Amino acid sequence: MIELKNIEKYYSSKGIKHYVLRHVTTTIKQGEFVSIMGPSGSGKSTLLNILGMLEEPTYGTFEFLGEDVTSLNERKRIELYRNHIGFVFQAYHLIDEMTVYENIEAPLLYKKVGSSERASRIANLLDKFNIVAKKDLFPNQLSGGQQQLVGIARALATQPSIILADEPTGNLQSAQAEEIMQLFQKLNKEEGITIIQVTHSEKNATYGNRILNIQDGVIKEDSPTQAPQMGGVV
Amino acid sequence: MFKLNLKIAWRNLWKNKVYAAINIGGLALGLTAFVLMLLYINHEESYDTWSPDLKNVYQIREKHDFFTPDNKEHWNEISNSRIANLIRTKLPQAFAVTKVDNDWDFSSVYSLKIDNANPVVINKIKDSDSSFFHVFPYHFLQGSADKALENKNTIVLKESLAIKLFGTTKVLGKTVNVVRWRSDKGSPLTITGIVADPKTPQSLSFNAITRTGDKDKDPENPTNNNYCFLYAKLNKLSDTLVINQTLQKLYIDLKKNLLGGQKQRYNDLYKDGKLPGLKLIPIETVHSTPPYKMNWFEKLKPVIAISAFLLLISVINFINLATAQSVQRAKEVGVKKVLGCYKRQLTWQFLIESALQSIISLFLCIILIEVVLPAFNSQFNVDLSFWHNAQLLTMIAQLAGLFVLVTLLAGLYPAWVLSNYNPVSVLKGNYENVLRGIALRNVLVVFQFVISVTFIISIGIMQMQSRFMSNKDLGFERGNLINIKSNYEDNFAERLKKIPGIEYVATTTQVMGNTFNVPEEVKYKGNSINLNTVTVTMDALPALGVKVIQGRIFSKEFKQDTVNTVVLNEAAANLFGKNIIGQTYGKVDWEGKTNIFQIVGIIKNYHNEGFDKSVLPTVYKVTSLGGTSNTNNLLVRFNTSQYKDLINKIEKQWKVLYPNFPMEYTSLDDVFSKSLEDNDRFMNMIILFSIVSVSLSLLGLFALSTFVAKRRTKEIAVRKVLGASNIQIVNLLNKSFLILVIVANLISWPIAYIIIKKWLDGFAYRIDMPVFPFFIATLISIIIAVLTVSIQARKAAVTNPVNALKYE
Known part of the structure; x- marks a missing residue:
């Protein structure tokens, strides 16, 4: 599904190149749950941004669903966002002026999904994540964990084939974090959604089935997780 | 989509109630001034279009x-x-x-x-x-x-x-x-x-x-x-x-x-x-091309310029506040972009928000117009109406045009800035490069203050000029003097002279309010001199109360006063030279015969027209009544200021002689106030507009300083932790705005000087350009700017730094 070949990213200042990513080559298949790990400043977030087409690599090629997407125009990129990619953020990034319902509805509106279809999908998601009662609240009336649930629901609304999550539990308490990770695992297992997450935590990384370890912009280690485990039923 | 955007726009306005009110209220004021002008222009343009x-x-x-x-x-x-x-x-x-x-x-x-x-x-x-x-x-x-x-x-x-x-x-x-x-x-x-x-x-x-x-x-x-x-x-x-x-x-x-x-x-x-x-x-x-007068458009030009400036000031407030607020919206933009929203859609969304505000302003403006129109009508002597307007459709079309124009002017730049945010940086919580448009915002603040300071300087100088005019010695006594719209007739005049309290009854071809200038050319010591001739009765000059500088004025004791003696005013005397009392000059009449006239006196120049025209060199002659002196003036001078009863007595006499034609008169005091009326009206308007423009600029500054204080919350907190006192923090915030206000003052000085100089040049009798309105205006602008900013700065300074530093 994703094919990275020799991706490099550097910034030059006063003629000196500062590398953020070097020689990153990897393939991610449909249905994988990949955790990108590494210390601060190792380039893991940049890699995720490149995967999300939010940044362009300075060098190298990036194929998404068999198509070269190394540099895309706005129209094509937004087509991909509407149909294939869902984002989940550390700071949730819900739109403060919209209710829970409206936040989940927004991507469907951009995708021009019909109103009855929209209503049923949102109802489904609210039900699934157990936040029906909260649908008319605004983000600042929810706890962090609840906000992140809404964030995930919003990412799933367009039924994407891949979810890119940047430290999805970074701002949460451990109990809530665990809940979110289990949810990711379930989505991956039961619905076959490809998930790529950036994380600091070893424990969170174990929910996935593959870990990419990055240091100083280079992939140091690419290994399957030791004991795939189901941490209880959600 | 549209509905949702509208909803978000509304929730945003509600969240920032104060700023929204400033934006909308300011825009409504600016629009009101502009639409009033539009109404007036439409009225003037509609002349002779009724069929x-x-x-x-x-x-x-x-x-x-x-x-x-x-x-x-x-x-x-x-x-x-x-x-x-x-x-x-x-x-x-x-x-x-x-x-x-x-x-x-x-x-x-x-x-x-x-x-x-x-x-x-x-x-x-x-x-x-x-x-x-x-x-x-x-x-x-x-x-x-x-x-x-x-x-x-x-x-x-x-x-x-x-x-x-x-x-x-x-x-x-x-x-x-x-x-x-x-x-x-x-x-x-x-x-x-x-x-x-x-x-x-x-x-x-x-x-x-x-x-x-x-x-x-x-x-x-x-x-x-x-x-x-x-x-x-x-x-x-x-x-x-x-x-x-x-x-x-x-x-x-x-x-x-x-x-x-x-x-x-x-x-x-x-x-x-x-x-x-x-x-x-x-x-x-026909209406727009009057002979030898300025047409309405020329007269209106400064007012049109002023109202356009006012609208501009409120639009600038709009832009400044919208871009300053944009930090709050950055996240929304970033999220929407990764949810699959085109830049074009975002631009539209923000334009819709501007449109929402301008449509509210427009409605407010229509209400305001209904409120101020009666005052406007009486001030400008017109009968304008918004709803009962023959060109209501044109008017609505113009308002729609204005709405689009204002929305685009005010909304396009903020929409462009907002929709250009890079999602990667804003979603990381990095707003550094989000703070775009600071330079532009500063330029706009300077521009607003240039307009406001120019207004303040102008008011000061105009006020001085109008005080100068209303206190100026006219050269004649305008009190206790009335002018009846009638020719001099012995019968009537004699009846009036018998009424006790009436000092003089006379006629002249030249009096403030009704002047009939007759040019003539005379020969004096071989030179020809061009003069303006005024024909008076014997009593006219004393009735007017003119001041004699040299020689004497006409008197019954001198027989030839009704034949060939003349009195000159100062302006005319200067053309003749020195020591001219008793001298004679010649004038060729229409038959080719030369008549000799003797100069017996010189009087001080007296004004008979507004202060924009200088007094003509004039020669005064007494004729055997009638003749050219019949220009519908009958001056009556009272020796008391309580002359209401006397007028009743005059009217009684009038009715006896002329029962078929009602008597009409004006007092010279009224005529004089009327001659200042145009100027006063113009000044009142400038004062009103300046107040509005200054308050709009201040409101803008107030809101802007709030945002700047908010933006610099972290900086302020760090500085406080490092030991800065509250005063130092307030000064820090004031400094950035003070520089703008001073720059604005420096720019507005030459501009105000040029404009006011031109205005003063329109008066033949005027004050010298004073200096202190310039300093006063600078002082005022600095003081109010500092006060405005300090309110917000103090708030920022006294907050506990922990609150600002706790979260990223």
Whole structure:
């Protein structure tokens, strides 16, 4: 599904190149749950941004669903966002002026999904994540964990084939974090959604089935997780 | 989508209530000033557009020097009455031609008597000929255009006048007695028609059109000329350019004929390429091209500029606040972009938000207009209305245009800034490069303050000039002096002189409010000198209370005062030289004989026109009453300021002598205030606009400083932790704005200087350019700016730094 070949990213200042990513080559298949790990400043977030087409690599090629997407125009990129990619953020990034319902509805509106279809999908998601009662609240009336649930629901609304999550539990308490990770695992297992997450935590990384370890912009280690485990039923 | 965007826009406005109110309220104020101007311009533009048939109606203008204010040749609205016949007989394209009375400024009132009722004074009754309603397509409610003025001694009333006089329009066949001047016997005229009042104003406005027969023929003697308005209706599709060329040829022939009759050679008068001139102009352009006066657009230009500036200031507030607020919206933009929203869609969304605010402002503005329109109308002497407007549709279209313009002006830049945010950086919580447009915002703040400071300086100087004018010595005593609209008549004057309390009764051709300038050329010691001649009665100069500088003024003791002695004013004396009392000069009269006049006195210049014109070098002569001194002035000087009763007594005498014509008078105090009226009106408006503009700028600054304080919360917190005191923090925030205000002051000084200099140059009598309004304006602007910013800065300074540093 994703094919990275020799991706490099550097910034030059006063003629000196500062590398953020070097020689990153990897393939991610449909249905994988990949955790990108590494210390601060190792380039893991940049890699995720490149995967999300939010940044362009300075060098190298990036194929998404068999198509070269190394540099895309706005129209094509937004087509991909509407149909294939869902984002989940550390700071949730819900739109403060919209209710829970409206936040989940927004991507469907951009995708021009019909109103009855929209209503049923949102109802489904609210039900699934157990936040029906909260649908008319605004983000600042929810706890962090609840906000992140809404964030995930919003990412799933367009039924994407891949979810890119940047430290999805970074701002949460451990109990809530665990809940979110289990949810990711379930989505991956039961619905076959490809998930790529950036994380600091070893424990969170174990929910996935593959870990990419990055240091100083280079992939140091690419290994399957030791004991795939189901941490209880959600 | 649209609905959701609208909802978000609304929630955002609600969240930032104060700023939204400033934005919307400010914009509404700016719009109100602008729309009032629009209303006024529409009104002025609508002159003579009340019927599509007016397209073929033209006014005739002749180039001549009769009765022009500076005695030079101009294109005049009044033309030789003979031209009507010339066009009628020689120009086949002309469908009809009519002659109409022109307006004489001072005496345009007729007395109307119906049966035995008291006479009523009505203005704008105009005498014309049988063709008037063939040229002007008035709609007849009673009677018909063809028949109405068919016979002599007929009158056609406007609907409004008929209702005023009779209470009904069914008055065909009734007789009214029209007395045109005080000693007129009056002529009974039969009402033969009632016409509807047109919806839009007319350059030739009238209450009634009469046909007394006077306009039917031209003077027989070729040296006598009648001047009046001439209008022609041409066939459709006439080319005015061609017609004007034909007219010019016809006119030259006529001129040659007339001059032949006067035994004067045409070639003598028109040499060196000078040509007599005659032309037709479409009637819609009459109002906008008055001869020898500024047209309404020229007069209005500064006001239009000011109201446009006001609108600009409020639009600038809008832009500043929107871009300052954009930090709060950055996240929304970033998220929407990764959810699959096009930049174009985001731009639209933010434009819709601007549109929402401008539509609310527009509604507020319409309410405001309804509120201020009565005051505006009385201030500008107009009768404007928003809803009952003949051009309501045009008006709505203009408002729609204005709405789009304001939305784009105010919304486009913020929308562009917002929709350009890079999602990667804003979603990381990095707002550094989000703070775009700071430079532009500073420029806009400077611009606002330049306008405001210029306004403050202008008010200061204008106030000084108007104080100078109202306190200036006029050269005559304007108190206890009235001017009755009447010629001097011995009988009446003698009766008045007997009333105790009345000091002088006199007449003059030159008094403030009604001046008739007659130029003459005199020979003094071989030099020719151009003077303005004023004819007075013996008592006129003392009645006016002029000040004698040298020699004496006229007196009954000197017999030859009624023959050939003259008094000069200072301006004239300066032309003659020194030691001129007792000297004589010569003047050639129209028969070629030289008359000798002796100078007996010099008086101080006295003003008879506004302060924009300098006093002409003038010679005062006493004639044996009557003659040229009959210009409808009768000065009465009282020796007490309680002269109400005395006026009643005068009116009693008047009624005895002239029962058919009501008495009219003005006090010279009123005339003087009236001469300052235009200026006062202009000043009041400038003051009002300045207050609005300064408060708008301050509101903008207030809101902006709030955002800046918010933006720098973290910086302030860090500085406080490092030991900065509250005062230091306040100063820190003040400094950035203070620099802008000072820069604005420096820019506005030369601008204000140039504008005010130009304004002052319009006055012949003016103050020297003062310096201190400039400093005062600077001081005021700095003080209020510091106060405004400090309110917000203090708030930021006293907050606990922990709150700001706890979260990233």
